[in-house]
Amino acid sequence: MTIVIHPEDLSEDAAFAVPVREALHSDPEIGLHLPKTEARILAALKALKIDDVHTNIGGGAVSGIVAILRGTKPGRTIALRADTDALPIEEKTGKDYASRTPGRMHACGHDGHTAALLTVLSYLSRHRDFAGTLIAVFQPGEEGFAGSRYMIEDGLVEKFGIEEFYALHGDASVDLGKVAFFPGYAMANADAFEIVFEGKGGHGSKPQLTHDPVVAASEAVLALQTIVSRNVNPDDAAVVSVCSIEAGKREGTSVIPQSATLRGTVRTYEKDVQDLIELRMHEIANGIAVMYGMNPTVTYNRLYPALYNDLERTAEARSLAETALGKENVIDFHRIPGGEDFAFMLQKRPGCIFRLGIRDRDHQSPVHTDTFDFNDEAIETGAAVLLTVALNRMAENN
Structure with a gap:
């Protein structure tokens, strides 16, 4: 028999979680070590009388938290994950609970993700007659710090x-009350590169006596764009973006510098495309360096792997979401070139992440902007889907 939790079943639990979200939003922290955030989450868990709580999962000062709720019947062990960190952005929402820390804000909705997971825990703490074990994972450092990887390497699984992982992500491109699923590769490999052309500087009036790294770097910017247009199969999606050029000094208008540096990002989904782009980047940089008589240094860092939503688990989660919300509120989504370190968890165990709609008249700003705010009215919807999926997966074969 399918276990179904509807959003309206969670009003009491969401009411518990919303003040926690507002407190987290007003006091955002960045990175892996989030002492104030951790303290607030632990206080919420204590209020829910959840005493099987583990901290510092991830090692050292990593603020990874795991809370465990065991049902009254045997079953499987399913994990739900919420990220907890903020971004280095100056908030301009004007909300009463806006960030009190200059240059920091919850601009990606991680405060809302945390509130949704606390809503799940609040409900289960009141209804413990379920099968299996729920593992609630509160993960810091999603925004560029690979907090998920630290927790995995510390033996989280x-x-x-x-046995399985599930998560949600708020999305202002999806209407409030709806959720969206995409099976397979849903988010991209997120890589970073740096190319340094080491030349020979000199006076701008005598370029013949120099090996000009600015010219080499300029040619490289254009040549790198041919990787996607001329080397990658048109059926495969890829992005190569040079996002920074650094050479010379602002005051040095007559000085050809010694070196020039390019930095940027690469996004792919398939590993063979990722390998091809890294290879071609080295070949292009080396070829241009030979042409201009200088030495290149290419650094290519594979930061986050592509996020893969397991086909079977995603199909079942979608079907369960339809029972909780109605078929009209469960839609297809498209894969996006953004990175998401939940991918490290999905590399270890199957599962999926779904998009939670937060869009209404007052919530239209995209993530990573200074006017973004999570929509509290979406918390019950997200928690209902997480609960319905987790309860049924924990009870499977029971």
């Missing part, structure tokens, strides 16, 4: 016997 093995320590707690996790």
Whole structure:
């Protein structure tokens, strides 16, 4: 028998979580070590009388938290994950609970993700007659710090016997009350590169006596764009973007510098495309360097892997979401070139992440902008889907 939790079943639990979200939003922290955020989450768990709580999952000062709720019947062990960190952005929402810390804000909705997971825990703490074990994972450092990888490397899966992972992400392109699924590769490999052309500087009036790295770097910017247009199969999606050029000094209008540096990002979904782009980047940089008589240094860092939503688990999660919300409120989504370190967890165990609609008249700003704010009215919807999926997956074969 399918277990179904509807959003309206969670009003009491969401009411508990919303003040926690507002407190987190007003006091955002960045990175892996989030002492104030951690303290607020731990206080919420204590208020819910959840006493099987583990901290510092991820090692050292990593503020990874795991809370465990065991049902009254045997079953499987399923994990739900919420990220908890903020971004280095100056907030301009004008909300009463806006960030009190200059240059920091919850601009990606991680405060809302945390509130949704606390809503799940609040409900289960009141209704413990379920099968299996729920693992609630509160993960810091999603925004460029690979907090998920630290928790995985610290034995998250093995320590707690996790069999599957599920998560949500608020999305202002999806209408409030709806959720969206995409099976397979849903988010991209997120890589970073740096190319340094080391030449020979000199006076701008005598370029013949120099090996000009600015010219080499300029040619490289254009040549790198041919990787996607001329080397990558048109059926495969890829992005190569040079996002920074650094050479010389503002005051040095007659000085050809010694070196020039390009930095940027690469986004792909398939590993063979990722390998091809890295290879071609080295070949292009080396070829241009030979042409201009200088030495290149290419650094290519594979930061986050592509996020893969398991086909079977995504199909079942979507079907369960339809029972909780109605078919008209569950839609297809498109894969996006953004990175998401939940991918590290999905590399270890199957599962999926879905998009939670937050868009209404007052919530239209996209993530990573200074006017973004999570929509509290979406918390019950997101938590209902997480609960319905988790309860049924924990009870499977029971």
